[in-house]
Amino acid sequence: MSEKKIWLSSPHMGGKEQNYISEAFEQNWIAPLGPNVNGFEKDLQSYLREENIHVAALSSGTASLHLALILAGVERGDEVLCQSLTFAASANPIVYQGATPVFIDSEEETLNISPVFLEEAIQDRISKGKKPKALIAVHLYGMPYKVDEVHEVALRYGIPVIEDSAEALGSSYKGQKCGTFGDFAILSFNGNKIITTSGGGALVTKSEELKQQAVFLATQARDEAPHYQHSQIGYNYRLSNIAAGIGRGQMEVLEEHISKRREMNQFYKGLFSTVEGVKVFSEPENTYFSNHWLTVIKSEENGVFKTEDLRLFLENENIESRPLWKPMHLQPVFRDAPFYGNGVAESAFKNGLCLPSGSNLSKEEKNRISDAILSFFKK
Numbered sequence: 001m002s003e004k005k006i007w008l009s010s011p012h013m014g015g016k017e018q019n020y021i022s023e024a025f026e027q028n029w030i031a032p033l034g035p036n037v038n039g040f041e042k043d044l045q046s047y048l049r050e051e052n053i054h055v056a057a058l059s060s061g062t063a064s065l066h067l068a069l070i071l072a073g074v075e076r077g078d079e080v081l082c083q084s085l086t087f088a089a090s091a092n093p094i095v096y097q098g099a100t101p102v103f104i105d106s107e108e109e110t111l112n113i114s115p116v117f118l119e120e121a122i123q124d125r126i127s128k129g130k131k132p133k134a135l136i137a138v139h140l141y142g143m144p145y146k147v148d149e150v151h152e153v154a155l156r157y158g159i160p161v162i163e164d165s166a167e168a169l170g171s172s173y174k175g176q177k178c179g180t181f182g183d184f185a186i187l188s189f190n191g192n193k194i195i196t197t198s199g200g201g202a203l204v205t206k207s208e209e210l211k212q213q214a215v216f217l218a219t220q221a222r223d224e225a226p227h228y229q230h231s232q233i234g235y236n237y238r239l240s241n242i243a244a245g246i247g248r249g250q251m252e253v254l255e256e257h258i259s260k261r262r263e264m265n266q267f268y269k270g271l272f273s274t275v276e277g278v279k280v281f282s283e284p285e286n287t288y289f290s291n292h293w294l295t296v297i298k299s300e301e302n303g304v305f306k307t308e309d310l311r312l313f314l315e316n317e318n319i320e321s322r323p324l325w326k327p328m329h330l331q332p333v334f335r336d337a338p339f340y341g342n343g344v345a346e347s348a349f350k351n352g353l354c355l356p357s358g359s360n361l362s363k364e365e366k367n368r369i370s371d372a373i374l375s376f377f378k379k
Contacts, residue, residue, distance in 0.1 A: 006319045006368060009192040009294060012257060012360040017249030024245050032219070034241030036248055043251045044187070044202060050180040053204060054211035057239035057247070058218055061166040061188030061201035066093035067214045067237065068162045068184035068203055069134060074099050078133040079125060081159070083113040083145075084327040085345035086138045090164050091328045094136070102132060103329040105341020109284040111296070111324075111348050112145035113137050114341065119153045121340040126157075135161050139168035139178050140325075141354070142194070142261075142293035143281065147173045147181050162186070166201070169194055170258040170291035179204050189243075194257050194293050194359070195250035197243040258291045260359035265292040268355060271370055275377055277303040294354045296324060307353040310376055317372040324352035 020036055029035060037057050044055045058064045074080055076098030082091050084103035094101045104121055107114040118135070125132055135154050137145050154161045163182030165171075171178040179185040185204035189197040205211045216222075221234025239247075265282060272278045281296040283289065299307050307323070314321045326349055329339035356369060 003318050003368070006356050006361070006365050007358060008320045008322055008354060008356050009358050010360065011191050011196050011198075012253075012358060014249055014253030014256075016252050017246045020245030020248045021242055024241050029241040032236075032238035032240050034244070036241045036244035037239055040197075040239070040244040040247040040251070041202070043248060044204075047251065047254070048177045048180050048204065050177070052206050053180055054206070054208050056203045056205070056211050056214040056218065057244055058201050058203055058214075058237045059239055060199055060237075061164075061186050061190065062089045062093060063218070063235065063237040064186035064188075064201040064203040065090065065136070065162065065164065066096055066235070067217055068186060069093055069097050069099070070217060071184060071205070071210055071213060072134045072160045072162060074133045079130050081118065081121060081132045081135040082328065083136065083138045083140075083164075084329045084339065084341065085111060085140060085325055085348060086164070086328065087166075087325050088328065088331065088333075089166070090136055090138055091334065099133065101328065101334060101337050103327070103334070103337055103339045103341075105339070106140075106344045106348065107146065108344055110140070110143045110145055110288070111281065111344070112140050112143065113150060114344070115146055115149035115153050117340045117342075118150060121338070122153070122157050122159065124340070125338075131157070132159055135159050136164055137161055137182070138164040138166075139171055141281075141296055142168045142171050142291040143283070144168065144171050144173040144178055144288050144290065151181065160184070163204075165204075166190075167193070167293045168291060170254060172289045174287045184210075189247055189250075194261065194291055195247070195254050197239065197247040197250070200239050200243050200247060202239075257359040260361075261292045261357055262290075264357045264359075264361065265290075265295045267366060267370075268295050268297065271373060272297065277305070292357065294357045296352055296354055298348060298352045301347065301351060303351075305377070307351055310373070311353055313376045314369075314372055317368070319356060319369060319372055321356065322354045324349050324354060 166188035218237035
């Protein structure tokens with residue numbers, strides 16, 4: 001195949017990252033601490049624009065979620081509510097803690113956690129003598145979940161919310177940035193995210209004390225002593241100063257990346273405007289602002305085409321696309337976990353497709369995507 005592969009979401013460097021990395025080398029800050037780590041945390045705090053927001057830079061979004069569960073008091077034998085339509089990293093840390101995930105279906109408008117089934121699950125678990133210890137709600141593909149409704153339910157039952165904003169840096173709801181709504185929130189800077197540190201993440205807390213507890217746990221929970229003394233289990237979860245340097249450079253182009261991703265969503269809206277039976281997911285109303293990390297399309301049930309056929313056609317053109325996340329309640333590893341819903345997540349998985357959405361797609365690449373998709377529907 002002669003033409004270069006078009007990726008779903010590839011890293012996009014801005015050019016300033018090397019300056020921060022070179023400075024770290026010159027100063028010999030080759031460690032999981034240093035000026036870039038501190039600077040990156042401050043950059044993120046400033047960007048999130050809320051008072052009493054404190055950020056701990058960590059090695060991954062998964063590590064951040066694991067520490068959030070620990071700080072929320074989740075222990076062996078507990079139950080944790082979790083959106084089913086998400087990546088496995090949203091659910092796996094629940095099991096790290098020896099707890100059981102309770103999966104909740106999506107609602108149609110945002111494909112995020114359904115407030116209706118959330119409340120049904122809480123009531124049923126309480127009736128069984130097992131009040132859930134925490135809730136993990138996800139802003140899927142950058143689309144904010146129904147923040148008001150979800151948090152109202154959680155507040156009514158006294159359940160802390162861990163906001164999974166791994167895909168949603170730059171998204172907002174009613175003008176407030178995603179990553180600032182939950183009792184805890186997590187961010188991801190994996191290679192395919194809207195900005196990247198190669199691998200990395202962050203935990204967002206509501207107090208400096210909680211942040212310092214997270215950093216303590218992330219650096220092997222070493223007690224104050226001249227020797228190595230540990231009174232509790234710790235983890236090696238801190239972000240390196242080199243990776244944080246990449247992050248500082250990426251923060252300088254974050255707004256540009258968001259703009260380009262949103263342009264791709266508009267590109268697909270235009271492309272599919274004349275194609276029958278296809279929905280391009282976008283904000284349900286103007287109180288939602290999505291970074292459109294990935295643009296998602298969905299075909300009508302029993303419609304004129306199957307998204308898997310389109311995926312295979314694009315693959316043959318060396319263009320990457322992917323099905324939506326397979327719901328967690330359908331995963332073999334979670335086959336025994338409770339689930340509450342009516343099939344919205346399953347339908348999205350069956351009939352949905354993520355299309356190339358990178359902020360670095362060229363005009364030529366967009367033309368290739370357009371030509372390929374239109375060619376598919378002509379056939």
